[in-house]
Amino acid sequence: xxxxxxxxxxxxxxxxxxxxxxxxxxxxxxxxxxxxxxxxxxxxxxxxxxxxxxxxxxxxxxxxxxxxxxxxxxxxxxxxxxxxxxxxxxxxxxxxxxxxxxxxxxxxxxxxxxxxxxxxxxxxxxxxxxxxxxxxxxxxxxxxxxxxxxxxxxxxxxxxxxxxxxxxxxxxxxxxxxxxxxxxxxxxxxxxxxxxxxxxxxxxxxxxxxxxxxxxxxxxxxxxxxxxxxxxxxxxxxxxxxxxxxxxxxxxxxxxxxxxxxxxxxxxxxxxxxxxxxxxxxxxxxxxxxxxxxxxxxxxxxxxxxxxxxxxxxxxxxxxxxxxxxxxxxxxxxxxxxxxxxxxxxxxxxxxxxxxxxxxxxxxxxxxxxxxxxxxxxxxxxxxxxxxxxxxxxxxxxxxxxxxxxxxxxxxxxxxxxxxxxxxxxxxxxxxxxxxxxxxxxxxxxxxxxxxxxxxxxxxxxxxxxxxxxxxxxxxxxxxxxxxxxxxxxxxxxxxxxxxxxxxxxxxxxxxxxxxxxxxxxxxxxxxxxxxxxxxxxxxxxxxxxxxxxxxxxxxxxxxxxxxxxxxxxxxxxxxxxxxxxxxxxxxxxxxxxxxxxxxxxxxxxxxxxxxxxxxxxxxxxxxxxxxxxxxxxxxxxxxxxxxxxxxxxxxxxxxxxxxxxxxxxxxxxxxxxxxxxxxxxxxxxxxxxxxxxxxxxxxxxxxxxxxxxxxxxxxxxxxxxxxxxxxxxxxxxxxxxxxxxxxxxxxxxxxxxxxxxxxxxxxxxxxxxxxxx
Amino acid sequence: xxxxxxxxxxxxxxxxxxxxxxxxxxxxxxxxxxxxxxxxxxxxxxxxxxxxxxxxxxxxxxxxxxxxxxxxxxxxxxxxxxxxxxxxxxxxxxxxxxxxxxxxxxxxxxxxxxxxxxxxxxxxxxxxxxxxxxxxxxxxxxxxxxxxxxxxxxxxxxx
Numbered sequence: 001x002x003x004x005x006x007x008x009x010x011x012x013x014x015x016x017x018x019x020x021x022x023x024x025x026x027x028x029x030x031x032x033x034x035x036x037x038x039x040x041x042x043x044x045x046x047x048x049x050x051x052x053x054x055x056x057x058x059x060x061x062x063x064x065x066x067x068x069x070x071x072x073x074x075x076x077x078x079x080x081x082x083x084x085x086x087x088x089x090x091x092x093x094x095x096x097x098x099x100x101x102x103x104x105x106x107x108x109x110x111x112x113x114x115x116x117x118x119x120x121x122x123x124x125x126x127x128x129x130x131x132x133x134x135x136x137x138x139x140x141x142x143x144x145x146x147x148x149x150x151x152x153x154x155x156x157x158x159x160x161x162x163x164x165x166x167x168x169x170x171x172x173x174x175x176x177x178x179x180x181x182x183x184x185x186x187x188x189x190x191x192x193x194x195x196x197x198x199x200x201x202x203x204x205x206x207x208x209x210x211x212x213x214x215x216x217x218x219x220x221x222x223x224x225x226x227x228x229x230x231x232x233x234x235x236x237x238x239x240x241x242x243x244x245x246x247x248x249x250x251x252x253x254x255x256x257x258x259x260x261x262x263x264x265x266x267x268x269x270x271x272x273x274x275x276x277x278x279x280x281x282x283x284x285x286x287x288x289x290x291x292x293x294x295x296x297x298x299x300x301x302x303x304x305x306x307x308x309x310x311x312x313x314x315x316x317x318x319x320x321x322x323x324x325x326x327x328x329x330x331x332x333x334x335x336x337x338x339x340x341x342x343x344x345x346x347x348x349x350x351x352x353x354x355x356x357x358x359x360x361x362x363x364x365x366x367x368x369x370x371x372x373x374x375x376x377x378x379x380x381x382x383x384x385x386x387x388x389x390x391x392x393x394x395x396x397x398x399x400x401x402x403x404x405x406x407x408x409x410x411x412x413x414x415x416x417x418x419x420x421x422x423x424x425x426x427x428x429x430x431x432x433x434x435x436x437x438x439x440x441x442x443x444x445x446x447x448x449x450x451x452x453x454x455x456x457x458x459x460x461x462x463x464x465x466x467x468x469x470x471x472x473x474x475x476x477x478x479x480x481x482x483x484x485x486x487x488x489x490x491x492x493x494x495x496x497x498x499x500x501x502x503x504x505x506x507x508x509x510x511x512x513x514x515x516x517x518x519x520x521x522x523x524x525x526x527x528x529x530x531x532x533x534x535x536x537x538x539x540x541x542x543x544x545x546x547x548x549x550x551x552x553x554x555x556x557x558x559x560x561x562x563x564x565x566x567x568x569x570x571x572x573x574x575x576x577x578x579x580x581x582x583x584x585x586x587x588x589x590x591x592x593x594x595x596x597x598x599x600x601x602x603x604x605x606x607x608x609x610x611x612x613x614x615x616x617x618x619x620x621x622x623x624x625x626x627x628x629x630x631x632x633x634x635x636x637x638x639x640x641x642x643x644x645x646x647x648x649x650x651x652x653x654x655x656x657x658x659x660x661x662x663x664x665x666x667x668x669x670x671x672x673x674x675x676x677x678x679x680x681x682x683x684x685x686x687x688x689x690x691x692x693x694x695x696x697x698x699x700x701x702x703x704x705x706x707x708x709x710x711x712x713x714x715x716x717x718x719x720x721x722x723x724x725x726x727x728x729x730x731x732x733x734x735x736x737x738x739x740x741x742x743x744x745x746x747x748x749x750x751x752x753x754x755x756x757x758x759x760x761x762x763x764x765x766x767x768x769x770x771x772x773x774x
Numbered sequence: 775x776x777x778x779x780x781x782x783x784x785x786x787x788x789x790x791x792x793x794x795x796x797x798x799x800x801x802x803x804x805x806x807x808x809x810x811x812x813x814x815x816x817x818x819x820x821x822x823x824x825x826x827x828x829x830x831x832x833x834x835x836x837x838x839x840x841x842x843x844x845x846x847x848x849x850x851x852x853x854x855x856x857x858x859x860x861x862x863x864x865x866x867x868x869x870x871x872x873x874x875x876x877x878x879x880x881x882x883x884x885x886x887x888x889x890x891x892x893x894x895x896x897x898x899x900x901x902x903x904x905x906x907x908x909x910x911x912x913x914x915x916x917x918x919x920x921x922x923x924x925x926x927x928x929x930x931x932x933x
Contacts, residue, residue, distance in 0.1 A: 021872070023869045023870065024869070024872070026877075027868075027869045027874070028861070028869070030874055030877030030880050031856075031861065031865040031868050031869060031874070031877075031880055031881075031884060032812070032852065032853070032855070032856050032861070032865065033810070033811070033812015033813070033851070033852035033853050033855075033881045034812065035877060036811065037814070037878060039805075039811075039814075039815060040805075040811040042806070042809065042811070130802075131795070131797065226912075227912045228876070228878075228912055229814070229816040229822055229824055229876075229878045229879050229910060229911070229912055230814070230816065230876070230878040231815070231816070277876075277877065277878075278876060279814070279816075279876050279877070279878025279879075280875075280876040280878060280912050280913055281876075282912070310818060311816070311817040311818060311819065311821075311822075502875075502876055503875040503876060503913060504872070504874070504875050661871075661872035661918070662872060662875070664872075664917075664918075665872055665875055665913070665914055665915075665918055666875075668914060668915035668917045668918070669875060669912070669913045669914050669915045670915075671915060672914075672915030672916070673912070673915075695817065695819055695821055696816075696817050696819075696821035696822050696910060697819070697821045701910060701912065702915075702916075703906075703907045703908075703910065703916075704902075704903040704906045704907060704909070704911075704916040704919070704920065705903045705904055705906075705907040707903075707915065707916055707917075709899075709917050709920070709921075710915050710917045712917075
């Protein structure tokens with residue numbers, strides 16, 4: 001279902017290609033098994049690499065002795081952090097709000113003096129088979145001094161807590177990115193809080209005084225993993241001329257190139273990164289883990305080396321997102337105007353600074369127009385894996401807290417929950433707490449569409465059944481991107497882009513070119529270039545890949561168009577001012593005889609001045625924010641505490657849907673990840689910091705049988721910052737589900753859930769507590 | 775060095791022989807020995823279904839099967855689903871219904887779906903969801919996959 005606010009945006013009135021649903025160009029390879037992903041690299045003479053990982057959550061590394069491993073037949077090299085550049089330096093942007101500095105980056109790739117979490121990489125080994133490499137791991141002798149571990153944000157903030165980084169800078173202003181070390185002349189004692197900041201507007205004391213009703217709660221969430229099905233794998237060849245080639249499946253091969261060069265002490269031009277097909281990432285493949293290890297092993301052996309992770313290593317050694325604590329207090333007058341809102345977010349960063357507490361705080365109360373508000377954030381290091389970005393980093397937990405509190409506020413006011421949101425909703429001109437003023441946005445349209453949806457108005461009968469709604473906001477991002485497009489003699493175009501294609505965006509990139517030139521999308525063949533074949537493109541993240549690469553493709557197509565017009569002018573010997581290109585036809589404005597179809601002119605290029613190549617490098621600034629409202633129906637089994645999702649509708653402002661099938665797919669997939677986060681998923685650590693559930697059997701992601709169909713409703717409020725009105729769509733849909741389900745559970749059994757996941761045990765306990773309090 | 779075992783099998787309709795170590799899984803041999811990398815590894819412990827193959831008509835996670843067990847068996851992988859004439863209706867339905875995003879789980883799904891629909895082309899939504907409970911997809915939320923399977927069933931019924 002699509003609701004269009006701009007009559008041009010869909011339905012064929014303005015566009016010939018935008019809004020249609022062509023089959024993706026890379027689909028055939030993916031349904032036949034031909035597509036090559038990170039693990040599918042197989043080079044002549046290739047060695048297999050494995051990584052030794054710390055069995056302790058916190059330990060000093062006293063000594064590493066690899067002599068027994070190196071003596072094993074088939075083992076060719078062992079590497080440790082001693083072979084990485086031990087950098088310091090300022091913080092660098094890893095995308096999507098995840099920040100770190102080169103020292104911490106290097107220390108996470110291979111631990112230096114301390115192991116900071118169970119699963120922290122200690123050494124890499126290369127051997128002639130993966131089995132020999134695994135055997136060799138057991139023969140590397142590491143002497144550890146085991147230290148006490150701290151596994152929880154609140155514990156880590158207490159005086160006397162084990163300190164992870166003795167020189168950690170403890171910043172207390174928002175402009176400092178977490179990740180620094182203290183200056184050399186600063187002798188103060190470090191804490192585990194790398195950053196503490198406050199956003200504030202108006203006067204919250206005054207606001208709470210004006211309130212007739214106040215809701216105040218503390219919420220607790222756990223770390224969850226991105227759960228991509230493809231484990232990390234990286235292959236490297238350190239060539240004899242000192243140049244390094246990488247093959248891996250990340251969300252940004254330019255980022256892998258930069259970070260690998262950084263920790264190896266090479267100029268970026270010495271590293272070529274080849275992007276393999278990527279089997280999911282959701283933010284988790286934005287950090288570098290294996291590429292430098294593979295490169296060092298290749299340097300030592302002179303052979304290509306492929307290093308692969310097992311699923312357990314993915315859980316224990318790569319980024320989950322933060323768990324933590326959130327306090328929320330909201331007040332409103334009896335007629336429903338929110339007078340003040342306050343929140344404290346304590347996010348666990350894992351072993352190195354850089355939780356998504358900044359974007360989480362920027363999104364806190366994002367959909368609302370607030371006169372008086374205050375949001376305080378803490379970034380806290382603990383002895384668990386370093387967190388990586390995960391789909392709308394920081395926002396889902398913030399929305400779980402805010403949107404359940406708003407639901408409770410509506411209940412206390414006796415108002416419809418969506419009506420309360422409309423009354424206080426942000427619109428064009430509303431200033432966000434984090435600073436920026438909203439341009440044209442579609443929050444109110446989205447809430448209204450949810451309110452009008454048949455689902456919201458359908459009867460829901462039966463015991464222990466309930467319906468909940470929640471809103472969500474993500475600001476989206478973009479970054480630099482490049483595209484080149486070459487015209488072929490048969491009237492087709494080869495398009496090279498620099499954005500790893502994680503969910504099928506390349507068809508939509510091709511559609512931008514097809515729309516500009518008036519040709520079918522099938523005639524534009526997109527591919528992802530390596531770092532030597534296309535100019536810098538920032539990573540696929542922030543729901544920005546199609547925004548930035550789509551605009552680059554649009555500009556490259558405009559470049560082709562103007563070159564075609566110039567060429568026709570030369571052939572006809574007329575001024576370019578007299579020539580137009582409309583619907584794929586280059587024609588003289590007044591002489592109907594002077595006319596080429598795109599295909600005709602394409603076939604003549606080599607004989608009339610040479611080939612035509614369009615290109616563009618862009619850094620778009622008009623990124624459109626995106627809002628969602630989700631409606632969930634659930635049934636809670638009072639015997640077991642299990643919650644079943646009966647019906648689910650996800651309404652979202654998507655700007656203009658370029659390829660509606662993949663927009664729906666993003667919304668459905670994001671909603672289901674949110675359902676998993678709401679009901680099942682969590683890292684379970686024992687008191688030593690060992691993850692108790694590092695398999696897909698025990699880390700229970702949603703399976704097909706858990707779910708109903710997910711009705712994705714596209715509300716199209718075009719983004720003025722994109723030529724066709726596109727907004728990033730991938731991240732917003734994971735923001736509302738936890739609160740929507742919590743509110744549905746409340747509606748079903750009358751209990752307010754304040755903890756994630758709302759697994760059967762947690763729900764059952766809440767039911768028992770409710771019964772006991774009666 | 776471990777002594778290798780000689781195995782005679784049939785993969786995607788062709789008689790093949792290969793050498794493998796007794797400890798090697800069918801998944802490993804398909805990928806690393808036969809270069810049939812369409813069968814994917816997601817977990818290597820039987821919990822994700824990305825490595826689903828058919829063995830004498832029954833689907834199995836190839837990470838849980840030793841390669842030596844392929845002796846005398848008929849093995850089917852994703853590479854054998856399309857024919858020289860073109861894509862299988864299931865593959866076509868996956869494309870037309872946009873039933874994949876990253877695509878890493880797709881081969882396992884298609885092999886599993888083929889085993890279902892060849893026996894039960896009229897499988898309904900619940901049956902499809904139940905059958906696919908062993909195949910994880912993290913991108914799609916399963917909606918478009920289930921629709922593609924129902925669509926493929928219809929195509930196979932009318933063929």
